[in-house]
Amino acid sequence: MTIAQAALTGALIGGLYALMATGLSVTWGVLRVINLAHFAMILLGAYLTYQLATSTGLDPILTVLITGPVLFVVGAAVQWAYDRLHVAEFTSLLVSFGLLIIAIQAVTLIWSADFLRMPGDINPYATESWTVGRFVFPVTTVLAFGLALVLVAALHLVLRRTFAGRGMRAIAQDRAVAAAFGVDHQRLSLVLGGVAGASAAAAGMVFALTNALSPTAAYEWFGIVFAVVILGGIGQVVGTFAAGVAVGVVSAVVSAAWSPATAPIVLFSAIVLALVLRPQGLFTLRSVVGAGR
Amino acid sequence: MQKRVRLAAALVALVAATAACSSRSDDSGSGSGSSDKPIVVGSTLSLTGIFAATGKIHQIAGQEYVDRLNKNGGLLGRQVQWKVLDDQSDQAKVGQLYEQLISQDKVDLVIGPYATPNILSAMAVAQRHNYVLPQHTAVLAPQLTYSCQFPAWSYGPRPNEFIPTQLFDAVASLPDAPKRIAVVTSQSGSAAFVTDGFGSDKTGMLTIAPQKGLQVVANVHYPPTTSDWAPIAAQVRAAKPDLVVNNGLGVDAVNLLQAMKQLNYRPPMMFALFPAPGPLLGLGDLSAGTLTTSLFQPDQAGKLGGDVQAIVDDFKTRATAAKLPYPVFETQAAASWNAWDILADGVKAAGSLDQQKICDSLHADGAQTTFSGKVTFDPADHNFWAGTETLAQIQGGKWVTVWPQDKAAAQLRGPAAA
């Protein structure tokens, strides 16, 4: 029973992992940019949610209506900068790392390094849950799961069905040829960067609902998010979602059945095993776009 | 990209970097000799990085102390200057910076950094150069082997015995004393010892509980980077404890309480070992009655008398100006203050800046600390004096001292009603 409940909440929090990872995965897969600044955008999204909710009394969930567009613009701007500066795969890792450091310090300067948490009267969601039968569904993680589903479904449909989406997949495979077919790489990459930014805003909002914020929280997401991105197949949105849920469930079940201390061992060993058995990524149905090594 | 723009960008970076690097002329040469040169105290603090939240508190408290000290005539008739460097929460930098402070900048005195691993690194450097090291927050006595290290916050030589014993004695005094406890422990060096003991000494919460007639119904260890608290909460809920003990740090207790509430469970009583004090208060009703170990709360100001109230008020002003969300002077700041007291007392008793003399004076006479009274240092106990800690409890949205009874500002409250 405990284990079943843990598996459930694990799957739901996997939605948050997927929500964080999808933006990074898509920009990596399509635009060949490893954007560590994505974590900075999640952090900013979280802090902006906190600020808006505490200063204006706006419902924290609704803040995403403001932070989403704002971070859309930020994400697009960052992507534009990468394009102008011809930043390619490994260079992007470093440049975005520089941006991340700057962003974390900026957050520290504006909000201080201390823990910030929205008080209960402003944020009632942190402790709310729905009970169905013997199972409890915490509101915040259900929200994360739902948002992740929406994001993944929307991106999947766009990438498959629309011209813009096919254009993005074409860019991922061969930019020059795609341009010859009339695919405007620059506009598409702006849009994609913006979408990633907006998804970061949503992820940040959910994070702020449940957690006390501190500027160095961004570093704590690295391990899980990279694991989810690569496990799910870079650029594969559905795979990323599935990987997020899998990671969440495995961690939670091991924590409940055995010990939270062993969860990282089991999780990462399972990841190693999965990658050894299926090197193309757990959920890719065919090899990933773009020239591999 | 056009070369000119690139060049301009590089130039800007260069100028910015070297501008930032022009050090303020605050490093003095050797401190001995002329009496109108200030006494320089060197240290590092974690002003950026993962320890920055608490590091900031120590910076504010320390600066307040130094300002106050200088206003009252300084030390040995000289003004005191505090040279604090940012170690970026990086243990390797702590050693390097203390080495530079001592051997290159030739500071007159040093004081410890924040966080146990950093303190131990600094201790190694201080020991090599025979510098006295008062330190604020490392309480695991067996680890601190340097005889001229002086703790400002002490649970006595066996903290793994003191803390559980004090807690269990306190809750045993309640009419409906808890019988079943769940122990949820962070795998961090600063917290795990309370549960598991230290090294070959296995004394800790798990061994003391049965001796006091308590049954441990759940024993969960979690990594400090845990992000999913639901499984832990589910295990605790299933065990039906009377008292949940969270030997953890930071916001672990907040996350745990939240996760339990999401499962519609509220523990009858809760103890948090070294929480960040502010966030727990923000939980409102959920955290009412939570206990913690405390060195000082503002409600003690009256009992301690003297300047304490003024110190507390001044800190509040400074902390608010620094945008700290919880600008209250409590345990961490008090530990910092004690450390400075020890340093100042040692210098005064020795009458000079000679490190050996200071160390000997402290051993011989002890020190007078503002928040823990007169303390004595026995090298056999690694200088750890008998603990003066209290238990504090959240009542009415504030931390209130509730145990031991002679220091209590309010009555210890039992399990939450229904």
Added chain:
Amino acid sequence: MRRYGGFGLAFLILAAIGLWGRDAGVPGFVVPLGITALFWIAQATSWNLLSGFSGYFSFGQAAYVGTGAYAVAVLTGRHGVSLVWSVPAGAALSGLLALAIGAVSFRLRSLRGEIFALLTLAVPFILAAVASINRTIDGGQGTTIPLPSVPGWIDGFPQLLFVLDAAVAIGALAVAAAVQHGRLGWGLTAIRDAEDVAEGIGVGTLAYKMWAILLSGLIGGLSGALYALQIGFVTVEGVFGLTIPLLVIVMSVLGGRTHWLGPAIGALLIVTLQDRLAASGYTDWNPIVLGAVLAVLVVVAPDGLYGRMRARPWAVIGALVVPIVAGYYIPYGDLQNWVLAGMLLAALVAVVPARWLPARLLRPPRPEPVPAVDRPAPPEPGPPGETVVECRSVARYYGGVHALEDVSLTVAGGELVGLVGPNGSGKTTLVNLLSGTVRPSRGAIAVAGQDTARLAPHRIAHAGVARTYQIPRPFDSMTVRDNVAMAGMFGRRRLPLAQARAEAGAHLETVSLDRLAGAYPGSLNLHQRQLLEMARAVASEPRVLLLDEAMAGLNPAEIDEAVEVIRRISAAGVTIVLVEHLLRVLNQLATRLVVLDRGRVLADGEPQAVLADPAVVRAYLGRQTRV
């Protein structure tokens, strides 16, 4: 060995500074800052040995540091074992760990870069969790390392640590230099550029990668063991955290990943910058400045600073030395600030456009010496008629698809066999089988009498098989001449680099590419790249040469030229299997035609007879064709 005397000298100078510097007036900041800098130089160089040279990006440097540090922590800290044993033990354990990681990852033929990155990222997490749980290792408590006793003639412990760190760092640099200039380095570069092509010309990729990761692990672990002494108190978060892996990547990419000195330059710059930022007292701005400098430098010099510095060495050295010397004499500001200013100025000078600097300071890059062309002895073609290639009932299945079924074929020495068939008939699959890129599902293949079905591709290359690729795949970071030299260096005859280069000249003449010998493949057009493919294939002195659609995309004039080249190669006695569509090419060259259709051999014989065969015509033009 003479080449490495410089490293010995560098170590002696550093040791002298460490041991007697204080008396000699060396500034006090050198030793503490030096310990940090030397640690990072060793770590970044260790990372670069595998990840920079071969391109397999590792996120797991912390695993080596942690293993080394914990070996010392457990052995010396908890059990009192002497450092003389625990430090090498740390290095050895770390090396074993590296081998284990390599054994798991490199055996996977289809392992892609990001998968390897994740595998290496997972390892520190696992080790950290194991250490936290296990009370004999750590149990969450941390371990104090007792101060080692320092011999009387050394000033103090930091000086001893400085000398030890210097030994490790200089050693690491020497190893990296040796690797880069030796066979291992060339092999790793080929692996980085095009791994399966490298395997095909005879580079034993698995062995080379294992060597690289082993060296990386040994150095990382050795340096990590000394790190335990540096921090004095070992905790899980302190050694297994993400800071170390991220920073080594930053330093190596900043300094330059293709040269052994690159990571050291990056490390020195970042360490000095961080130190000065910390000392400046402007705490609020430190990370912002650091992040900005990083981002700007990487954008301006994406291939790293070293490459730029090398192009104008005197300007750079001048820019570095002048501020330092000035700072020594001018009493304004800390000397370290002047050192940092010198480093930044040198970096700036390295990246500015050439016209901003006086020409005197710019030294044009020394042109690569053109080696004399050395005509290799003509290869023994073997008696004509001797079977060079034999396939017996070979089949290859991909899931349910029978790409090849029951193919039996022999090719005799000196023949020029045309392999034809409609699309999807299995021609490229057969070429892949012969070259070893894929293994047959069934049947046997023998080259020059040697059974190759179970051999690794590079061994098949050593047996005498060479192939070209339909889409040319040169090694982009090497010149045309070096591309060809690689085949000589790693092929059957395993020539030393100089001789391989000399013979490459001759092979380039054969394909009429000799005037482009110093160019890079990126500047070649398609035809030239295909000729390069052929030259590279021929340079390994193969017994049989597999040409996979070598004329794809060429215009008629170029085709004629290519046909001439192939004739010359065949005349030299090389057996050729030519996969082609163009009839007139086959008519001009092939002595024999083998027709494949849907995975089976349809016809095999003289070109005239085969082309007239009704079955063959039907296969090409459709079943309904009336012949």
